[in-house]
Amino acid sequence: MYRTGHLGVSLLVFAPIGYLFVAAGEPLAALVTGGAMLWLAMLPDVDHRIPGISHRGVTHSLLFAALVGGVFAGAGALLADGLGTLDRVRLSTFGFFVGFVAVGAHLLGDVLTPAGVNLFWPWRREFSLYLTRADNTLANYALFALGVFAVGVAAVLAVQGVPV
Ligand SMILES: [Zn+2]
Numbered sequence: 001m002y003r004t005g006h007l008g009v010s011l012l013v014f015a016p017i018g019y020l021f022v023a024a025g026e027p028l029a030a031l032v033t034g035g036a037m038l039w040l041a042m043l044p045d046v047d048h049r050i051p052g053i054s055h056r057g058v059t060h061s062l063l064f065a066a067l068v069g070g071v072f073a074g075a076g077a078l079l080a081d082g083l084g085t086l087d088r089v090r091l092s093t094f095g096f097f098v099g100f101v102a103v104g105a106h107l108l109g110d111v112l113t114p115a116g117v118n119l120f121w122p123w124r125r126e127f128s129l130y131l132t133r134a135d136n137t138l139a140n141y142a143l144f145a146l147g148v149f150a151v152g153v154a155a156v157l158a159v160q161g162v163p164v
Contacts, residue, residue, distance in 0.1 A: 001109040003042055005140035009109035010041045011147025013101065015154040022158035030158075033098050034151075036072075040102035043068070044110075060110060061121035065103035072099030109143070110134070 001009065014034050021030035044059040058064055076095025080088040110117045116128030132139035 001113060001134050001143070002140050005134075005143045006041045006106055006109045007038060008140070008143030008145070008147035009112075010037045010102070010105040011151050012143070013037070013105040013108065015147070015150035017101065018151065019154040019158050023161050029094065033101070036098045037102045037105055040068070040099075041106060044103060044106045056110060056115060056117055056126075058118075058121050060107055060117045060119075062104075062107075062119055063121060065100045065107065068103045069096035069098075069100035072096060112139075 014037050018030040018034055021027065021033065044064065045055075047053050047055050047057060047059040053059070072095035073092040074095070076091035076093075077088055080086040080091040107117050107119065111119075111127055112129050112131040113134045114128055114130050115134065116126030118124060119127050
């Protein structure tokens with residue numbers, strides 16, 4: 001997928017997560033998750049710029065998603081230590097979730113394309129749903145529109161669910 005499509009898939013994945021966080025009374029968690037997911041939507045494609053590693057190889061794996069989750073878990077733990085008021089385990093678990101799901105959404109976007117993704121790298125097996133080519137302009141914009149729509153619906157539902 002291209003950037004537009006990836007942002008769309010990230011928004012689509014975020015919509016139910018954001019809704020659940022807001023419904024659980026954690027709007028800040030929803031905001032941080034959404035922000036991180038948009039920020040990191042293209043992170044796995046950093047493999048285009050790193051010499052020596054193949055595109056859709058290691059950075060397009062669940063292992064990489066877990067690695068980024070680990071970095072965010074570490075950041076969460078540091079933040080909890082720094083602030084001293086937050087639950088360390090809770091914040092690092094949240095950090096892991098945010099990193100993992102941000103990369104996971106990118107992988108999902110690429111799984112739609114025929115080239116597929118080596119989800120279980122280093123096991124070389126491509127997973128693909130063969131739904132659309134990565135360079136399909138219509139598919140990219142449709143995914144983006146769908147993502148924006150899903151977040152809109154989730155926001156309306158979440159706001160309606162909030163007791164005033
Ligand atoms: Zn990619």
